[in-house]
Structure formats: C-alpha cells, structure tokens
Amino acid sequence: MKKKYNKGQNLYKKTLKIIPGGVQLLSKRPEIFLPDQWPSYYKYAKGCEVMTYDNIKLYDFTNCSVGMCPLGYSNSSINKSVIDTIRKGNTSTLNSFLEYDCAKLFLKTHPWSDMVRFTKSGGEAVSVAIRIARSYTKKDKILFCGYHGWFDWYISANLKNSNKLNQHLLPGVSSSGIPKSLGDMTEPYEFNNVKDFKIKFKKYLKNLSCVVLEPARSYHCNKDFVKTIRNYCTKYNIPLIFDEITLGWHYTLGGYHKTLKVNPDLAVFSKATTNGFPLGVVIGKKKIMKSAADCFISSAYWTENIGYAAAIATINYMKKNNVAKTLRSKGKKIKNVWNEFGKKYNLPIEVLGIDSLPTFSFKTSNSDEIITYFTQEMLNEGFLAHGQCYPMISHTDSLIKKYKTACSKVFKKIAKIIKEDNSNFKKHLKGRVKFAKFKNPV
Ligand SMILES: Cc1ncc(COP(=O)(O)O)c(C=O)c1O
Numbered sequence: 001m002k003k004k005y006n007k008g009q010n011l012y013k014k015t016l017k018i019i020p021g022g023v024q025l026l027s028k029r030p031e032i033f034l035p036d037q038w039p040s041y042y043k044y045a046k047g048c049e050v051m052t053y054d055n056i057k058l059y060d061f062t063n064c065s066v067g068m069c070p071l072g073y074s075n076s077s078i079n080k081s082v083i084d085t086i087r088k089g090n091t092s093t094l095n096s097f098l099e100y101d102c103a104k105l106f107l108k109t110h111p112w113s114d115m116v117r118f119t120k121s122g123g124e125a126v127s128v129a130i131r132i133a134r135s136y137t138k139k140d141k142i143l144f145c146g147y148h149g150w151f152d153w154y155i156s157a158n159l160k161n162s163n164k165l166n167q168h169l170l171p172g173v174s175s176s177g178i179p180k181s182l183g184d185m186t187e188p189y190e191f192n193n194v195k196d197f198k199i200k201f202k203k204y205l206k207n208l209s210c211v212v213l214e215p216a217r218s219y220h221c222n223k224d225f226v227k228t229i230r231n232y233c234t235k236y237n238i239p240l241i242f243d244e245i246t247l248g249w250h251y252t253l254g255g256y257h258k259t260l261k262v263n264p265d266l267a268v269f270s271k272a273t274t275n276g277f278p279l280g281v282v283i284g285k286k287k288i289m290k291s292a293a294d295c296f297i298s299s300a301y302w303t304e305n306i307g308y309a310a311a312i313a314t315i316n317y318m319k320k321n322n323v324a325k326t327l328r329s330k331g332k333k334i335k336n337v338w339n340e341f342g343k344k345y346n347l348p349i350e351v352l353g354i355d356s357l358p359t360f361s362f363k364t365s366n367s368d369e370i371i372t373y374f375t376q377e378m379l380n381e382g383f384l385a386h387g388q389c390y391p392m393i394s395h396t397d398s399l400i401k402k403y404k405t406a407c408s409k410v411f412k413k414i415a416k417i418i419k420e421d422n423s424n425f426k427k428h429l430k431g432r433v434k435f436a437k438f439k440n441p442v
Contacts, residue, residue, distance in 0.1 A: 008040035008053040026170075027066050029435070033386050034375045036431025045073035047394035050384060058379070061334075061395070061403050063388040067246050067357065069276045070327055071317060072394030078275045081313035085305045098308035105315055106283050109254040112263040115289035117282045118308075120301055122245035122270030123149025125280030126212070128297055129266045132282070133210035133239040135291040141207045142186045143200055144168075146214025148243055156182035164188055172437040192222045201232050210239040213264075215256045216247055218352045218359060226262050239265040239288050245280075246271060249315075250356040250390070253324045275314045279307030323393060324356070330391035330400065331355040337404045345415035359388045369425040372434045373417070374410055381406035386434075
C-alpha cells in the first residue's frame with residue numbers, strides 16, 4: 001500500500017545520514033509519534049493548520065510544538081512586531097533598548113522579583129539560574145524535580161544510576177558524554193512527596209546550592225509539598241528556583257506559581273513567553289540575582305532583538321486577552337472528548353495533566369501500541385494527534401468539534417480491536433510502535 005507521507009519519510013531517512021539523531025529536539029522525533037508513517041516535515045503552519053512536506057493539510061492536536069505557541073502558529077500580531085524589529089536591524093555593536101523594556105515587563109508581572117537575565121533557550125535559562133544560585137551560596141549540590149533541559153548538571157543525575165531521570169524525563173536517558181566527576185552533583189526528589197523532599201534536603205544541606213522545581217505538569221502541585229519546600233529553603237537560605245518553561249503562561253498569566261500563591265527566589269521561562277521565537281528568561285530577587293555580576297554569564301546571540309520583541313508582544317497580547325483562561329477552557333473541552341468516548345466505548349483510559357496541558361493514556365500493558373494506532377488513524381482523519389494535546393487559542397470550538405468526531409470514530413475502532421482481536425494492535429499498525437524510551441532511531 002502506497003504511504004501518504006513518502007516524501008516526508010524519505011527526507012527523514014536522508015536527514016538521519018547527515019544529522020545524528022535526525023532532529024534537534026527529542027520531542028520532534030517521528031519515532032515518538034508514529035515510526036515509519038509520520039509526516040515528519042512541514043512547509044508552513046498557521047493557526048493550528050500545518051501543511052506537510054507531502055502537501056497534505058492537517059490540524060495539529062498534539063502538544064503543538066511542545067507548547068511553544070499558545071497564540072497559534074505564525075500569529076500575525078506577534079509576527080508584525082518581529083518583522084518590524086528585523087527591519088530596524090536585529091543587532092548592532094550597541095545593545096538593544098528592548099532588553100530593558102522586556103525586563104521591566106517581567107518585573108511588573110512578577111512584583112516579587114527585582115532583576116532579570118536573558119538567554120535564548122529554556123535549558124540555558126535554568127543553567128544560568130543555577131550558576132547564579134551557586135555563586136550566591138558558594139555550594140555545589142542541586143536538588144531537582146521535573147524536566148530541566150539537556151545540560152550536564154541535569155543529565156549527570158543518571159551517571160551513577162541510569163533510572164534516576166525516569167520519573168522526570170524519559171526512561172533510559174543516556175548519560176554518555178557527561179563527565180563522571182559530576183556524579184554526585186545532582187539528586188532528584190519525588191513530585192508531591194513531602195517526606196522524600198525532607199529526607200534529601202537534610203541529607204544534602206551542607207553542600208546544597210539550590211532547589212529546582214517544575215511546579216506542575218501531569219498533576220497539580222500539593223500545597224503542603226510546595227509550602228514545605230518554600231519553608232525549608234527560606235529557613236536555610238537556599239535559593240528556590242521554579243522552572244516554568246513549559247507551564248508558564250499556559251495555566252496562569254505569569255506562571256503557575258501565581259495560582260499556588262507561593263513565590264520562588266528565582267523563576268525561569270521560555271517557550272510560550274514568545275509564541276515560538278527564541279528567548280529564555282531568569283527573574284529573581286536582588287540579593288541572589290546580583291551574584292550574577294560575580295560570574296561569567298555571557299553569549300553573543302542573547303543580545304539579538306527578535307526574542308525581546310516577540311516576548312513584549314506576546315505577554316501584552318496574553319494580558320489583554322486573558323489567554324490563560326481560554327487555554328484552560330479549551331483543555332477541559334479536549335479532556336471531555338477523551339473521557340466521553342473512553343466511557344462510551346468502555347476503554348481503560350486515563351486522562352491526566354493540568355487543564356491547559358492535557359494528556360491521556362490507556363491503563364493497559366500495551367498502551368503505547370494503542371496510542372500509536374490512535375495516531376495512525378487520526379492521521380487518516382486529517383489530524384496530527386497523540387496522547388497529549390496542548391491547546392492553542394486557534395483550536396476553535398468548530399475545530400474541537402471536528403476533532404471530537406474523528407476521536408469518536410477512532411475510539412470506536414480501538415474498542416473493536418480490544419474486543420474482537422484480543423487487543424492485537426500490532427496487527428493493525430502499518431509501521432512500528434512508537435518509541436516510549438530513549439533510544440536512537442534506526
Ligand atoms: C520544564 C522545562 N524545563 C526546561 C526545558 C528545556 O528547555 P529548552 O528545550 O528550550 O532548552 C523544558 C523543555 O521542554 C521544559 O519543559
């Protein structure tokens with residue numbers, strides 16, 4: 001049978017030969033969606049429509065470029081600010097005054113903070129926050145919870161025990177290339193587990209430089225948990241860093257911590273902050289942030305203007321239009337679709353995620369096979385879809401209705417295979433099952 005996405009698949013095969021791993025972001029590997037069948041490349045994207053390399057238009061109901069564009073792809077008003085900035089010259093020997101304007105906007109949105117530094121990516125922003133915290137405390141060890149990027153400090157957690165990142169990133173993440181001497185530098189603590197946090201905090205306190213927390217993702221953060229962390233960090237003067245790189249702006253304007261009503265000492269943002277243009281942000285209290293002046297933190301492209309222009313336009317748009325509320329409401333509608341058909345077709349479905357970042361899976365040993373089948377069949381219905389859907393404002397009610405109709409059809413087929421084919425989804429897949437673990441694509 002001729003595949004629809006041959007051009008995209010062939011390009012991916014050629015790319016693998018000259019770009020190791022094939023992609024720049026693990027979360028965009030075709031193998032984590034639909035090996036051998038995924039469209040893989042796009043020509044243009046607007047709103048939530050994506051024109052594939054094979055010239056087939058699809059609606060994107062996945063995590064939508066890992067949550068980078070809550071205002072929709074190629075948002076005209078953000079584009080206009082960026083294009084104006086490019087016309088005026090994106091860089092020069094002199095600094096951009098937009099750095100000041102952008103910093104002021106962050107401080108106004110977060111009155112607990114006094115100072116700001118910028119980077120280009122999220123992982124860089126966390127690493128900068130950590131360097132500042134270490135410079136402040138003159139200590140080394142890091143306690144963390146959540147995903148925080150590709151840098152040595154984070155991946156080193158897996159050096160001595162390759163399972164340590166399983167709950168925070170992907171099972172089986174390789175620590176190849178990380179210096180062995182970093183083996184004692186970082187330690188994860190369990191999300192929403194007060195006891196685990198207390199034990200580790202006390203154990204490592206003597207050399208503890210900071211505590212990093214991604215405050216929510218699949219589950220809401222328990223008040224008791226976050227307040228304990230806040231109290232311990234305050235009592236022992238250890239900087240608390242909230243990583244809002246995926247969360248920030250999706251759930252609450254300015255970040256999820258505003259909902260928690262618990263302030264960190266430093267917070268980091270990226271992704272949604274600019275609706276798809278490169279910028280990482282570190283904000284924090286003066287007594288800690290001013291330690292940045294004592295260390296070397298410097299990079300050429302952190303001075304370019306696009307990120308600042310995009311952030312100012314995006315944040316102002318979000319403020320004016322209460323985007324976080326819209327995203328939560330769209331996420332609820334999407335969760336309702338999965339719950340409704342899960343119930344109707346008696347599927348062992350589990351719907352998780354805070355409302356603005358919904359996910360679903362099947363409580364069966366072959367959940368990955370079923371989700372792969374879901375992706376395959378939704379593609380035939382004209383949707384990019386998998387077990388996550390991070391809403392954008394361009395997911396209109398009428399598009400959610402179309403998605404609902406497609407889900408209804410596909411969930412019905414899933415129920416049929418479970419009942420009549422003894423759950424043998426592999427038989428119905430035209431390619432391999434999606435990769436759920438870290439492994440190199442072949
Ligand atoms: C919570 C969190 N921290 C850090 C990062 C790393 O950001 P980047 O991929 O821009 O380096 C991510 C990216 O997904 C993230 O979700």
